[in-house]
Amino acid sequence: MLLLVLAGACAPFDVQDSGPRTPPAGLDRIPEPTPREEPRSRYGNPDSYEVFGRTYHVMDSARGYEEEGIASWYGKKFHGERTSSGEEYDMYALTAAHTRLPLPTYVRVTNLENDRSLVVRVNDRGPFAHDRLIDLSYAAAHRLGFADQGTARVRVEALTGQNESGGPSLGPIEGPVRIQVGAFRDRDNALALKRRLESRDIRPVRVESERGRRGVHRVRVGPLDSQDRVETILGRLRDAGIQDTSLVRD
Incomplete structure (x- = not known):
């Protein structure tokens, strides 16, 4: 198993985390990342890895991925720490952690409780609680309206396979x-x-x-x-x- 750098997303479940007392000005105006093709990061993409006695298998491709589940978020406790991809975690950036999607992957996350939707860039591993699907940055959770309550039911849809113009990568059209x-x-x-x-x-x-x-x-x-x-x-x-x-x- 490759030794991963696992940031806030894999912290012990009893670690206390928080966001800022007051959301900073302009947080709601941070531009969403534009989906684009990126090479896999050098770190964080083993075929499989083990955390807390459970083995996870990294997907070969994010194309077509769509899943619903519980989202949580991580903030000040890990702000400035290294993520699984080797990048620095910024709780004010629109990023996320996922156990199986390739790093990086762009996904659209929709809060099913209020219909708010947001594009984030997955660059970290986690969450590792068995009932969680994705861990969002504080800024992303704030924008989706659940930073105060801690978790929300969401839909995650991969946007990988996009071309530089923002549309799907077509490939040959075979059938409708x-x-x-x-x-x-x-x-x-x-x-x-x-x-x-x-x-x-x-x-x-x-x-x-x-x-x-x-x-x-x-x-x-x-x-x-x-x-x-x-x-x-x-x-x-x-x-x-x-x-x-x-x-x-x-």
Whole structure:
């Protein structure tokens, strides 16, 4: 097993952590990181590693990753310490820790309790409590509205596989594909986005809803059956200010 530098995300569960007494001015205006292709970091990406007697396997690729679970956050206790990737942890940056995603990976995290969504860059390992999915920086938790309560139920969607323009990396188009442009707990929000897209001549748009208490309403464009058509729609989405998209292959 490679010896990892594991920062706040793998701290003993009884370690007390906190954020600042008062959020600093401008915290809500920190730009979200722009998803882009990066080489794997030199540190923090072994095939597998063990923490607290449990073995974790690092994913070969983040492409297509989507999962729901509990998010927590870490702050002052580890501010300035080294992360698993070797970078310095900054509790005011929009970053995160995950046990299995390659470092670095860009993900969109959606707080399922209030529909707030944010792009963060995963550059650390953790959390290692069995009921936790992702550990966010203090700034990210603050922006998602759960810094005071400590945890929240979230959806994590990988944005890896993006090209420099912010859209999905296409590769060859084999069969119909759709472009996902949003996911909401509130169906009215999804329908509002659908109307906005249609007003920009972005069609066809469908809202695909999951049933159940924690149902999700996903806004997707398509099906699209050619690379030219996909690139045209991606251009219109960028013109509409929507860059965080993902391809869904049927």
